[in-house]
Amino acid sequence: MLSKKKKDGIIKKYRTHASDTGSPEVQIAVLSEEIKELSEHLKSHTHDFSSRRGLLRKVSLRRKLLRYLQRESEERYEDVAKKLKLKKLPAQTKDEVLEALEAEAAQEEAAREEEKPAAE
Incomplete structure (x- = not known):
């Protein structure tokens, strides 16, 4: 301290x-x-x-x-x-951050879609 x-x-x-x-x-x-x-x-x-x-x-x-x-x-x-x-x-613009977040969301959505058929 x-x-x-x-x-x-x-x-x-x-x-x-x-x-x-x-x-x-x-x-x-x-x-x-x-x-x-x-x-x-x-x-x-x-x-x-x-x-x-x-x-x-x-x-x-x-x-x-x-x-x-x-x-x-x-x-x-x-x-x-x-x-x-x-x-x-590293320089990071708002657009780069938004692109990264969208890509991450798309990956999560794809992972959820793959899990659905296995659960049914």
């Missing part, structure tokens, strides 16, 4: 204006620091599964925030990724 002092320092470094505490940039930076701390903890406590689950949740949330920032402002995304030394996410 981040100390208040450390968290405030991160917020000051990544904020977009004086009273900013919740912009995607700040949230990503805070999550990145929490991820680093949890990763260090898990190196010495390999069987701490609840902390591992927390780490995975934080990584997932950070990825979602990065995707949002990438979609809304490529320039801000590039800046944050560079400052935090993060791997860049």
Whole structure:
């Protein structure tokens, strides 16, 4: 868990204006620091599964925030990724996401159709 002092320092470094505490940039930076701390903890406590689950949740949330920032402002995304030394996410447009979801739905429908004759 981040100390208040450390968290405030991160917020000051990544904020977009004086009273900013919740912009995607700040949230990503805070999550990145929490991820680093949890990763260090898990190196010495390999069987701490609840902390591992927390780490995975934080990584997932950070990825979602990065995707949002990438979609809304490529320039801000590039800046944050560079400052935090993060791997860049593959570019993904809304059309690509919709195509992937439609393909997944079609596969599920085909699987259901194959199961129906076997059940009858």
